[in-house]
Amino acid sequence: MQDDAENSSGPIGRVPPPIPEAAERGAGSAGAVRVAAATLLFALVHSAFASRQAKQAAAQLFGERNRNGLYRPFYLAQTAVSLAAFWAYACRQPDRELYRIEGPFAVAMRAGQLTALGYTLWAASAVGLGEISGLKNLAAWLAGDEEAPPEPEAQGPAAAANGRLRIRGPFRWSRHPLNFAPVPLLWLSPRMTARWAAFNTVATLYFIVGSLHEEARLQEVHGEWYAAYRESGCPFFVPGAGHQDAREQETGMRSGSG
Secondary structure, eight states: OHHHHHHHTSTTTOOOOOOOHHHHHHHHHHHHHHHHHHHHHHHHHHHHHHSHHHHHHHHHHHOHHHHHHHHHHHHHHHHHHHHHHHHHHHHTSOOOEEEEOOTHHHHHHHHHHHHHHHHHHHHHHHHOHHHHHSHHHHHHHHTTOSSOOOOOSTTOOOBOTTSOBOOOGGGGTOSOHHHHTHHHHHHTOSEEEHHHHHHHHHHHHHHHHHHHHHHHHHHHHHTHHHHHHHHTTOOSSSOOOOOHHHHHGGGTSSTTOO
């Protein structure tokens, strides 16, 4: 009996004690904090490469034509690589489930995510898929065009040759639909964990702060046209009932404009 007791308490026969719930919560919280910090770091790097200073530095180093033709594809490629690195790091962090929704409500949430994805593509097409993806710039550079066109400033509505903004699609109901669309896509997941909630929270704040920064950039580039768009009543972030002027800007937002 004594031998059996000794064997059961040895390193092979010992049964590990269950992890206390408090310890599991603590590990999940620590993982969430690390994921939040990593998300913030990713956001800062993402913003640094999107800044005007970075683009100007690229133009000085490689020339204006090369910058216009290659910067957007490079920017999207480094975003994909850094996002993959972030995701690999985040998936190694401890986690715990916060809630899980099943049944019809889960189906409705998935439908909401699909709607948000479609809204994103719709908004991107309003900007111009060739422009926002950098493919139009790259094609002009590869074709040997003397002046490859630059990518759109920020993620605002497309502008005509005379500077007039083309307010169409989701830009009629939100001035920053491409920044809003990922928010429901993230939060409508039927299963939420501590890591996922931490990422969603930082990402949502980043989309809002980024939209504020884009407002200033778009105002600087488009001047009077963007000021009129802002004053039209079109909501800043969350889609709502846009002012009639915002829906009519493609044909002339202000009376008497040419």
